[in-house]
Amino acid sequence: MTHVFELQTPAVIIDADALEQNLRTMEQALPGGKLRPHVKAHKCTALAARQAALGHRAFTCATISEMEGMARAGLGHDLLLANEVLDASRLGAIDARVTVAVDSEATIAAAAAGGVDEVLIDVNVGLPRCGCAPEDAGHLAERARAHGLVVRGVMGYEGHAALVEDRVQREELVASAMERLRSAHADVGGDVISAGATGTYDCNTTATEIQAGSYALMDTAYEKLELPFRPALSILARVVSVSQDYAVADCGLKALGMDHGNPRVESGRVWFCSDEHITFAPGSKLDVGARIRVWPAHIDPTIAYHERLHLASDDHVVDVWEVDLRGW
Amino acid sequence: MTHVFELQTPAVIIDADALEQNLRTMEQALPGGKLRPHVKAHKCTALAARQAALGHRAFTCATISEMEGMARAGLGHDLLLANEVLDASRLGAIDARVTVAVDSEATIAAAAAGGVDEVLIDVNVGLPRCGCAPEDAGHLAERARAHGLVVRGVMGYEGHAALVEDRVQREELVASAMERLRSAHADVGGDVISAGATGTYDCNTTATEIQAGSYALMDTAYEKLELPFRPALSILARVVSVSQDYAVADCGLKALGMDHGNPRVESGRVWFCSDEHITFAPGSKLDVGARIRVWPAHIDPTIAYHERLHLASDDHVVDVWEVDLRGW
Numbered sequence: 001m002t003h004v005f006e007l008q009t010p011a012v013i014i015d016a017d018a019l020e021q022n023l024r025t026m027e028q029a030l031p032g033g034k035l036r037p038h039v040k041a042h043k044c045t046a047l048a049a050r051q052a053a054l055g056h057r058a059f060t061c062a063t064i065s066e067m068e069g070m071a072r073a074g075l076g077h078d079l080l081l082a083n084e085v086l087d088a089s090r091l092g093a094i095d096a097r098v099t100v101a102v103d104s105e106a107t108i109a110a111a112a113a114g115g116v117d118e119v120l121i122d123v124n125v126g127l128p129r130c131g132c133a134p135e136d137a138g139h140l141a142e143r144a145r146a147h148g149l150v151v152r153g154v155m156g157y158e159g160h161a162a163l164v165e166d167r168v169q170r171e172e173l174v175a176s177a178m179e180r181l182r183s184a185h186a187d188v189g190g191d192v193i194s195a196g197a198t199g200t201y202d203c204n205t206t207a208t209e210i211q212a213g214s215y216a217l218m219d220t221a222y223e224k225l226e227l228p229f230r231p232a233l234s235i236l237a238r239v240v241s242v243s244q245d246y247a248v249a250d251c252g253l254k255a256l257g258m259d260h261g262n263p264r265v266e267s268g269r270v271w272f273c274s275d276e277h278i279t280f281a282p283g284s285k286l287d288v289g290a291r292i293r294v295w296p297a298h299i300d301p302t303i304a305y306h307e308r309l310h311l312a313s314d315d316h317v318v319d320v321w322e323v324d325l326r327g328w
Numbered sequence: 329m330t331h332v333f334e335l336q337t338p339a340v341i342i343d344a345d346a347l348e349q350n351l352r353t354m355e356q357a358l359p360g361g362k363l364r365p366h367v368k369a370h371k372c373t374a375l376a377a378r379q380a381a382l383g384h385r386a387f388t389c390a391t392i393s394e395m396e397g398m399a400r401a402g403l404g405h406d407l408l409l410a411n412e413v414l415d416a417s418r419l420g421a422i423d424a425r426v427t428v429a430v431d432s433e434a435t436i437a438a439a440a441a442g443g444v445d446e447v448l449i450d451v452n453v454g455l456p457r458c459g460c461a462p463e464d465a466g467h468l469a470e471r472a473r474a475h476g477l478v479v480r481g482v483m484g485y486e487g488h489a490a491l492v493e494d495r496v497q498r499e500e501l502v503a504s505a506m507e508r509l510r511s512a513h514a515d516v517g518g519d520v521i522s523a524g525a526t527g528t529y530d531c532n533t534t535a536t537e538i539q540a541g542s543y544a545l546m547d548t549a550y551e552k553l554e555l556p557f558r559p560a561l562s563i564l565a566r567v568v569s570v571s572q573d574y575a576v577a578d579c580g581l582k583a584l585g586m587d588h589g590n591p592r593v594e595s596g597r598v599w600f601c602s603d604e605h606i607t608f609a610p611g612s613k614l615d616v617g618a619r620i621r622v623w624p625a626h627i628d629p630t631i632a633y634h635e636r637l638h639l640a641s642d643d644h645v646v647d648v649w650e651v652d653l654r655g656w
Contacts, residue, residue, distance in 0.1 A: 008392075008415075008656055040603055062604045064336075083578075083604060084568035086617050087336075103569055106616040128599065128607050129576055130569040159602070240412035241431055241458040248457055250411075254632040255656075259586040259601065271456065273587065274487070275368055275628050276390045276411060279456055288434040289414050300603050304582040304633060307655055327635055328336055328583075 001316040005291055009238040010251040012306045013293075014321075016313040018232035019047075019216060025228050026215050027054045029202060036060045036080060036194060038213030039325060041300050044309060045073035046321035047216060052077075060194075060211045061325075064090050069325040071096035080194065082155060082211060084122065084130050088114025101155055103132040105143060112147035119149050120194060123184040125156035125177035134180045138187025153192030156181040157211070162199030165224045171203045178206035199225055219299045221260055233309075235263075235294040235302070237278065239286050247286045251294045252276040257301030264295040329644040333619055337566040338579040340634045341621075342649075344641040346560035347375075347544060353556050354543050355382045357530060364388045364408060364522060366541030367653060369628050372637060373401035374649035375544060380405075388522075388539045389653075392418050397653040399424035408522065410483060410539060412450065412458050416442025429483055431460040433471060440475035447477050448520060451512040453484035453505035462508045466515025481520030484509040485539070490527030493552045499531045506534035527553055547627045549588055561637075563591075563622040563630070565606065567614050575614045579622045580604040585629030592623040 004013055026035060032055045039048050040062035048059060048070065058078035061067045067079050068090065076096020083100075084107045085091065091098050092115025101122035102108045111119050121140050124131030132140055141151045161173035178195065185193050196210030199222060204210060214222060217233040237251035247268070252275050256263055262270045267283035278294060286292070296302040303309070304326055311319040332341055354363060360383045367376050368390035376387060376398065386406035389395045395407050396418065404424025411428075412435045413419065419426050420443025429450040430436045439447055449468050452459030460468055469479045489501035506523065513521050524538030527550060532538060542550060545561040565579035575596070580603050584591055590598045595611035606622060614620070624630040631637070632654055639647040 010656060084576075084616075086566055086568060104616050107568070124571065128571070128574055129602060129605055133571075238414055240414060240435070243452065243456070243461075246456055248412075253585060253587050253626070253629040257581060257586070258629070259581050274457060277457055288412075288432050298581070301581040301586070328338060 001318065004236055004310065004312050004315050004317060007236060007310060007317070009236055009291070010255040010294075011236045012303065012309045013234050013236050014217065014309050014311045015232045016311045016318055018230040019311070022216050022218065022229045022232060023050060023054055026201070026212065027056070030210055031055055033058055034209060036209040036211050037216070038062070038082070038211050039066050039070060041213030042216060043303055043323050043325035044321050045069055045075060045324055047309070048075055049073065051216070058209070060213070063328050065327050066325045067091060067094055067098065080120065082157070082194070086110050088116050091116050099152055101130070102140065102144060103130050104140070108140065108144045108147055108149065112149055117150055118152050119144050120152055120155045120192060121184065121188050123154050123156040123181055125158050125180045125195070126161070126173070127157060127159040129157070129159070131156060134184040137184035141188040151188060151190050153190030153194070154181055154185045154188050155192070155194035156184070157197070158195060158200055158204070159197060162197040163221055163225070167203070170200065174200050174203050178204060182206055198222060198227065198229070214299065217299050220264070220295060220297055231295065233296070233299055235296065237292050237294050239288055239290040239292060242286060242288050245281060246271060246279050247282045249278050249280070249292055249294070250276060251278050255302070255305055256294070256296045257298035257304070259301060260297035263297055266293045268292070329646065332564055332638065332640050332643050332645060335564060335638060335645070337564055337619070338583040338622075339564045340631065340637050341562050341564050342545065342637050342639045343560045344639045344646055346558040347639070350544050350546065350557045350560060351378060351382055354529070354540065355384070358538055359383055361386055362537060364537045364539050365544070366390070366410070366539050367394050367398060369541030370544060371631055371651050371653035372649050373397055373403060373652055374647075375637070376403055377401065379544070386537070388541070391656050393655050394653045395419060395422055395426065408448065410485070410522070414438050416444050419444050427480055429458070430468065430472060431458055432468070436468065436472045436475055436477065440477055445478055446480050447472050448480055448483045448522060449512065449516050451482050451484040451509055453486050453508045453523070454489070454501070455485060455487040457485070457487070459484060462512040465512035469516040479516060479518050481518030481522070482509055482513045482516050483520070483522035484512070485525070486523060486528055486532070487525060490525040491549055491553070495531070498528065502528050502531050506532060510534055526550060526555065526557070542627065545627050548592070548623060548625055559623065561624070561627055563624060565620050565622050567616055567618040567620060570614060570616050573609060574599060574607050575610045577606050577608070577620055577622070578604060579606050583630070583633055584622070584624045585626035585632070587629060588625035591625055594621045596620070
């Protein structure tokens with residue numbers, strides 16, 4: 001077996017044990033169809049196949065490419081594009097069960113014109129992003145049915161609650177968000193109330209299915225919530241230069257999602273990142289050639305830079321998974 | 329010809345006229361070998377071929393993959409990896425003239441072991457990143473020669489000066505940085521003094537060649553310097569949802585380098601970006617389906633997310649260039 005130290009750096013390393021534990025912990029909490037895993041978090045059909053093997057056969061996607069890739073990988077049992085599109089022709093051509101979110105006359109018309117059969121009415125539950133006002137949901141459902149679309153129900157993403165540290169406050173935000181979704185659902189009908197995230201997976205009691213994705217690999221931003229999931233992803237980098245006060249490793253802006261700020265390095269303090277470098281003050285002396293672990297501040301846009309994930313156990317590569325759902 | 333509005337969004341659009349003007353302006357200032365264009369800025373051999381056609385046949389790279397890709401594209405006349413590597417075996421296998429930066433005993437040994445013939449001694453000229461102390465450069469050159477390597481000269485990147493707004497201050501920083509490089513060069517020997525960036529291209533009079541890359545597409549961070557280069561890259565996005573106070577377009581964290589902060593949108597104020605969305609307050613009413621231009625805050629890590637660049641003139645696609653130098 002390949003030792004991780006033989007890998008070309010920077011290399012994404014997935015802690016196989018942490019991943020497995022995260023997947024099983026979630027499966028116990030939300031078995032089968034109660035979880036609709038979001039693949040945007042990992043963009044990897046091999047990882048999605050693990051989730052499907054544990055009983056979660058319906059998936060959430062954020063892009064048309066993710067939908068196509070999941071269908072190609074034989075994971076098209078029930079795919080939801082939890083996002084609005086104005087050209088659904090590629091969606092209509094997918095050989096799988098395809099549902100798309102709609103929140104306007106234009107997105108309804110696009111779904112119908114593109115040959116999609118099923119939709120969810122996307123409701124704004126408090127996060128300023130997509131979704132109609134709850135009071136407009138019933139009318140949009142009528143419009144969708146008038147276009148010949150099957151309306152499976154509603155979805156609404158309480159992203160503004162997902163990272164709130166105080167549990168009581170988080171529960172209150174989720175409750176008021178889901179009150180909006182429930183009122184929309186009363187007007188829309190259908191079996192599906194799709195919502196939720198890793199941060200709200202155990203306090204959203206309204207949704208019929210939770211769209212969590214981050215739980216598998218976990219983001220450092222979720223750490224303060226004390227969820228029962230462990231960080232499973234790090235970047236292996238190599239120290240390429242050492243000076244008196246700092247060291248430089250080969251993991252930079254093109255290997256890291258930076259919207260949440262600088263990554264962490266083990267036993268060191270990060271100074272700054274450049275395109276291909278991280279400059280940091282090491283906690284103890286490091287030699288040129290030493291390997292370090294870098295923990296990105298945001299996993300989703302980190303993975304989108306990489307071609308593959310190295311599944312590792314005891315520092316040995318046990319599998320290599322292609323990040324095959326990139327692009328649009 | 330395809331109208332840009334027919335493209336799947338988000339799509340990288342290159343203003344063909346702005347690019348051409350930028351390339352020609354630089355070629356007039358630094359003809360032929362006085363410029364060693366840095367390909368990390370665009371990661372695109374088709375764009376590099378345009379630079380070569382204008383007379384710049386020597387290139388700078390930041391990764392081994394960039395070196396391999398340039399050689400594969402027939403652009404291997406004189407390739408410099410301006411970065412340190414601990415495993416040079418892939419470099420040694422490239423069918424092209426390959427030079428690599430070294431700044432330590434370990435990187436010298438790696439170059440020799442990997443079958444690379446030529447090196448530059450990388451000197452720290454003030455930016456806390458790679459590079460040896462100027463006073464160590466002569467000794468390292470001796471060590472490289474003892475390993476059988478040809479030492480072509482020195483390099484040093486004055487990145488700490490490149491974005492300084494005040495021209496006098498910038499010139500002073502460049503001068504003191506190049507004083508360090510000159511003293512190192514006196515001990516090292518060789519024909520090459522490689523340095524510089526787009527921000528210092530016209531005030532670095534020491535370097536025999538300037539490693540500028542950003543000038544071709546230009547970064548918004550360089551705007552305050554009032555250089556004679558125009559922004560040539562934007563992302564075409566589509567409004568997928570509209571609410572009372574804001575609109576949402578399909579260009580998010582996985583389409584944008586975010587280390588310099590939020591992008592700009594034409595006639596609007598950005599609220600925040602999510603994985604696949606940008607939420608913004610439009611300057612005037614926008615309908616669902618409208619196209620907008622998004623100007624990323626940092627181009628290099630933006631391009632690394634995309635598979636292709638759409639060269640456009642008068643909103644029509646005149647060429648599609650693959651971003652073929654991604655990964656490591």
